[in-house]
């Protein structure tokens with residue numbers, strides 16, 4: 001669906017109307033390149049599919065928090081799901097509406113709660129009894145009333161990677177079904193809290209609708225039990241987690257997802273909300289990198305590139321698979337050394353887990369450019385300065401135009417906050 005924004009023309013890969021070769025020349029590599037048209041198309045598709053079913057789509061900022069991206073989504077009417085005070089500040093700096101922000105996460109600090117209460121956010125997704133009490137005390141101290149939704153853990157198997165599964169009993173997230181009802185009773189009794197909703201989030205990169213249906217049905221049972229107990233909710237938030245297509249995964253149809261929600265919540269008057277991250281931005285970005293050295297060997301062929309796990313950690317962290325393509329296609333017959341080989345695409349970092357891709361059939365020469373696809377989500381946001389590597393720049397393409405939306409980090413900034421001892 002997004003392929004038309006990242007197409008090949010005369011053997012060269014483009015992002016919209018700009019060749020990636022031009023972008024590399026102007027901005028250097030490694031560089032994250034986003035397509036504004038791809039981002040807007042997905043955002044529009046999301047809102048259209050959920051129109052009339054989901055009242056508020058809160059984009060999960062942690063998938064990609066660049067201000068330009070947040071701002072474009074805010075202009076489209078998206079709300080935001082945040083997990084830290086830093087993300088709150090980002091959303092506000094990007095022009096997001098505080099009344100459309102929900103605050104998730106198991107470890108909110110008092111300072112973060114204060115900032116969110118002062119900003120006047122939509123609600124806190126509370127994840128434990130202790131957090132509820134601290135939030136109540138914090139709100140009392142500020143003379144505010146905190147809007148509260150409790151994140152319940154529906155104990156369903158989202159059938160995804162164990163590191164990104166969050167809705168099982170053994171995960172640290174949410175409150176168990178058994179505890180949740182008692183916690184709601186506690187919450188309604190506290191004058192500095194206003195109970196507004198219920199929330200779940202069962203994992204990430206989910207490719208089947210069945211776990212959502214199962215979890216939503218369980219959630220509804222709890223909503224009914226609460227209602228019978230005199231606790232009426234204003235909203236039901238079904239979380240995020242919709243998978244992207246990296247390789248050949250079947251992605252969940254947004255229309256089918258909306259249909260499932262209409263079926264499960266038929267006849268209910270609560271506003272429905274959701275918190276997608278990955279699915280909104282994954283397809284909108286590629287990581288552009290250049291081959292430094294080719295190191296063919298007896299058992300493996302290594303293509304050492306200028307991007308590393310510090311730029312894109314998902315392969316090292318979860319063994320994630322990203323598509324990799326040559327920006328300029330070489331034909332295997334041009335020169336005898338240009339035979340197709342199976343390459344491991346690795347970075348310069350001193351870790352054996354520093355790979356971007358493994359065993360990819362490509363015809364490569366040193367100096368060639370590669371595009372690592374589906375790199376709009378959980379990519380730049382996870383970058384680090386390990387090995388004193390400055391973070392890559394990020395650019396946004398719009399037709400033939402391109403804007404730097406984050407400058408390449410300057411090396412001297414890396415130690416700006418460090419001090420040498422005087423003796």
Ligand SMILES: *Cc1c(COP(=O)(O)O)cnc(C)c1O
Nearest residue numbers: 060104204240241275276277278
């Ligand atoms: C990460 C997260 C999301 C978004 O997950 P995606 O898989 O990116 O859609 C939504 N809600 C919460 C609470 C999260 O932690």
